Amino acid sequence: MLDDAQRHPRGKNGRAPNVFRAGAWIPMREYPQTEEVDFAIVGTGAGGGTLACRLAEKGFKVVAFDAGAWWRPLEEFASDEAHQEKLFWTDERICDGDNPLKLGNNNSGKAVGGSTVHFAMVSLRFRPEWFKSRSLLGYGADWPLSWHEMWRYYAEVEEALKISGPVNYPWGPKRRRYPYRAHELNAAALVLARGAEALGIPWAATPLATLSAPRGEAHPCVYRGFCVSGCATNAKQSALVTWIPRAVAAGAEIRTWPWSAESRPVTRGLQPVSSIFAKGAGNSSERATWWWPDTRLKPRVSC
Amino acid sequence: MTVPPVTRYPGYDVLNKRDTSSWDAATRSVIDERLATPRDPVFLNAVEWHALIALCARIVPQRSEAQPVPLAALVDTKLAKNRGDGYRDARLPPLGDAWRTGLAALDEECRTRYELPFASLERAQQIELLEAMQRGELHCAAWNGMPSDLFFAERVLHDVCGAYYSHPQAWSEIGFGGPANPRGYVRMNINRRDPWEASEAHPGHEEQARKENENAR
Numbered sequence: 208m209l210d211d212a213q214r215h216p217r218g219k220n221g222r223a224p225n226v227f228r229a230g231a232w233i234p235m236r237e238y239p240q241t242e243e244v245d246f247a248i249v250g251t252g253a254g255g256g257t258l259a260c261r262l263a264e265k266g267f268k269v270v271a272f273d274a275g276a277w278w279r280p281l282e283e284f285a286s287d288e289a290h291q292e293k294l295f296w297t298d299e300r301i302c303d304g305d306n307p308l309k310l311g312n313n314n315s316g317k318a319v320g321g322s323t324v325h326f327a328m329v330s331l332r333f334r335p336e337w338f339k340s341r342s343l344l345g346y347g348a349d350w351p352l353s354w355h356e357m358w359r360y361y362a363e364v365e366e367a368l369k370i371s372g373p374v375n376y377p378w379g380p381k382r383r384r385y386p387y388r389a390h391e392l393n394a395a396a397l398v399l400a401r402g403a404e405a406l407g408i409p410w411a412a413t414p415l416a417t418l419s420a421p422r423g424e425a426h427p428c429v430y431r432g433f434c435v436s437g438c439a440t441n442a443k444q445s446a447l448v449t450w451i452p453r454a455v456a457a458g459a460e461i462r463t464w465p466w467s468a469e470s471r472p473v474t475r476g477l478q479p480v481s482s483i484f485a486k487g488a489g490n491s492s493e494r495a496t497w498w499w500p501d502t503r504l505k506p507r508v509s510c
Numbered sequence: 511m512t513v514p515p516v517t518r519y520p521g522y523d524v525l526n527k528r529d530t531s532s533w534d535a536a537t538r539s540v541i542d543e544r545l546a547t548p549r550d551p552v553f554l555n556a557v558e559w560h561a562l563i564a565l566c567a568r569i570v571p572q573r574s575e576a577q578p579v580p581l582a583a584l585v586d587t588k589l590a591k592n593r594g595d596g597y598r599d600a601r602l603p604p605l606g607d608a609w610r611t612g613l614a615a616l617d618e619e620c621r622t623r624y625e626l627p628f629a630s631l632e633r634a635q636q637i638e639l640l641e642a643m644q645r646g647e648l649h650c651a652a653w654n655g656m657p658s659d660l661f662f663a664e665r666v667l668h669d670v671c672g673a674y675y676s677h678p679q680a681w682s683e684i685g686f687g688g689p690a691n692p693r694g695y696v697r698m699n700i701n702r703r704d705p706w707e708a709s710e711a712h713p714g715h716e717e718q719a720r721k722e723n724e725n726a727r
Binding site: 303 | 532534535536537541544594597598599600601604672687691692694695696
């Protein structure tokens with residue numbers, strides 16, 4: 208019962224789960240087999256889910272695919288770490304080399320909403336110097352864009368996800384206050400704050416993507432402590448409860464394909480996170496064609 | 511290796527909250543199923559099963575007066591369902607193979623030294639063997655090239671300890687609140703306890719803690 212979403216694709220027949228109400232559905236556009244779309248997006252997490260929403264809202268025809276299930280958090284997320292591993296990408300990845308990485312099983316997600324369904328909600332902006340970390344700090348890489356370019360997008364996303372944060376954030380360039388007030392500090396945070404004050408170090412509550420006030424049909428965070436096992440109250444502003452419903456309302460279609468031994472989607476050579484294939488995008492010669500089983504859409508892609 | 515101390519949360523039983531607003535229907539069904547884990551192995555054969563039971567008893571010693579957490583059964587269920595981690599050190603075989611190989615190799619090491627399987631050894635001998643395993647010093651052919659220290663760290667500790675702390679009895683022992691939907695928690699500050707949280711016993715105040723824990727629901 209609690210794994211039904213992994214057995215039966217839910218985004219089909221012109222409807223999708225309404226994640227805000229038990230058992231309810233919302234209408235979803237369904238593109239016919241013969242209709243060409245503008246964008247096919249693989250993965251519906253932080254990258255793909257956001258893109259699907261914004262492109263659909265700009266009027267493009269969008270179909271987004273996800274290998275994971277379209278969960279109903281209010282009914283299907285238990286308060287249990289072991290059970291909630293169902294949100295993780297637990298298909299085997301081999302770690303090799305002189306110093307094999309230990310990924311941790313919550314390294315990436317497998318669900319509509321991707322890893323935002325189980326991420327820990329910390330929502331910091333990059334500081335300006337981190338965009339040029341190789342040149343300025345001597346580690347990592349320089350990003351191909353500057354902090355100036357990103358700043359308004361940060362503001363846009365913080366607004367869309369109603370990030371809860373402090374009125375005054377003591378670091379980085381000037382910024383507006385966060386949309387929702389900061390959460391109450393817990394005991395450990397208060398100890399840290401006291402230590403920082405004793406040392407003369409400024410501190411601030413961490414900006415978090417979980418509600419500190421009601422929003423639509425979701426009530427504020429109740430501090431269950433199961434954030435990384437999936438939020439059962441919808442306080443966490445994951446893509447599943449933010450960008451995805453908006454994308455569907457704007458006319459995007461989201462197709463889920465629960466994996467099984469018998470029916471494995473053909474994604475060889477593709478990363479299941481936010482790969483995007485636009486009609487007419489790769490002008491290099493196309494080297495591969497792939498498709499998703501049981502779909503009527505067969506985008507040709509370069510990879 | 512010593513037996514863990516008696517719990518610092520006398521009288522606290524996380525299962526008392528099962529029918530309160532700290533548990534939702536999904537959680538009840540998940541925990542009911544875990545508590546009903548079959549006590550007989552599904553994945554391992556009888557020989558491997560005996561080795562696993564003995565191994566679990568050394569990794570997580572449990573107080574004899576308490577109903578023990580069925581560690582071997584929980585591990586076997588994980589193997590039967592092939593619930594992997596999502597990543598695997600290339601030097602280890604897949605989950606089920608690693609366990610079968612590791613348990614067989616452990617028995618083989620014991621037979622070579624004592625002409626007995628692991629489960630039949632004295633406690634001190636078992637501990638000595640496991641310490642050698644942890645140091646990566648076991649190399650008999652039955653390991654099939656799997657480094658024993660890696661098996662110890664990545665499979666034995668990971669799976670046995672993970673199984674222990676997936677059980678409500680372990681939650682009660684450490685005073686963990688357990689499931690918390692829809693009620694969650696209200697009092698965030700130091701030494702402030704919601705009435706449905708475990709109360710820690712301080713010397714001389716054990717009875718007060720016991721009383722609070724009986725009402726923690």
